[in-house]
Amino acid sequence: xxxxxxxxxxxxxxxxxxxxxxxxxxxxxxxxxxxxxxxxxxxxxxxxxxxxxxxxxxxxxxxxxxxxxxxxxxxxxxxxxxxxxxxxxxxxxxxxxxxxxxxxxxxxxxxxxx
Amino acid sequence: xxxxxxxxxxxxxxxxxxxxxxxxxxxxxxxxxxxxxxxxxxxxxxxxxxxxxxxxxxxxxxxxxxxxxxxxxxxxxxxxxxxxxxxxxxxxxxxxxxxxxxxxxxxxxxxx
Numbered sequence: 001x002x003x004x005x006x007x008x009x010x011x012x013x014x015x016x017x018x019x020x021x022x023x024x025x026x027x028x029x030x031x032x033x034x035x036x037x038x039x040x041x042x043x044x045x046x047x048x049x050x051x052x053x054x055x056x057x058x059x060x061x062x063x064x065x066x067x068x069x070x071x072x073x074x075x076x077x078x079x080x081x082x083x084x085x086x087x088x089x090x091x092x093x094x095x096x097x098x099x100x101x102x103x104x105x106x107x108x109x110x111x112x113x114x
Numbered sequence: 115x116x117x118x119x120x121x122x123x124x125x126x127x128x129x130x131x132x133x134x135x136x137x138x139x140x141x142x143x144x145x146x147x148x149x150x151x152x153x154x155x156x157x158x159x160x161x162x163x164x165x166x167x168x169x170x171x172x173x174x175x176x177x178x179x180x181x182x183x184x185x186x187x188x189x190x191x192x193x194x195x196x197x198x199x200x201x202x203x204x205x206x207x208x209x210x211x212x213x214x215x216x217x218x219x220x221x222x223x224x225x226x
Contacts, residue, residue, distance in 0.1 A: 043118075044158070044201075044216040059213070090157055100146040100205070103214060105157040
């Protein structure tokens, strides 16, 4: 069965510090991968998606970036965090075997920027 | 117009009640529709996909009205464990592309 991991679970970082969040998927190959952010009281916002190694599409311009160095690894980064980067960051993988792609989420990383 | 719109609730219902959630979407080209459930401070989990003909999974029934761009979720015989936020989800570009747009969710609280 497929499993998606994210770490760390929670993170408190000062403004201006760098960020690296990691997501890995097990039990599937060549998945579509996604980074979402859920800010307090708001819906999930798609940040990046990737259909393969080295292929990244950005949905929202911001000070975040993403990379996919391996098939089942997706990394979210920032060189300098802003207060507005606080939120719940969720990684998801897309199951393409279904008639239409279905997405499954990892446990998320709760980020607080102070 | 918001892309996916839901009544935020909260819906406070007694155990055993039937509750219905509604959702409207703005992109007429959307092809994929889902309901997710999100418990407090947890990740969203897929509850069910929504098919054109409507579909049922136990106590849960989902309906799609493409003409009105409207999706519904019916929960029968509510349980305490049904308390959560229910997210209406629609794909953004149509076809099978998996870029999903999430509603802000409807909060359900089932009371004893």
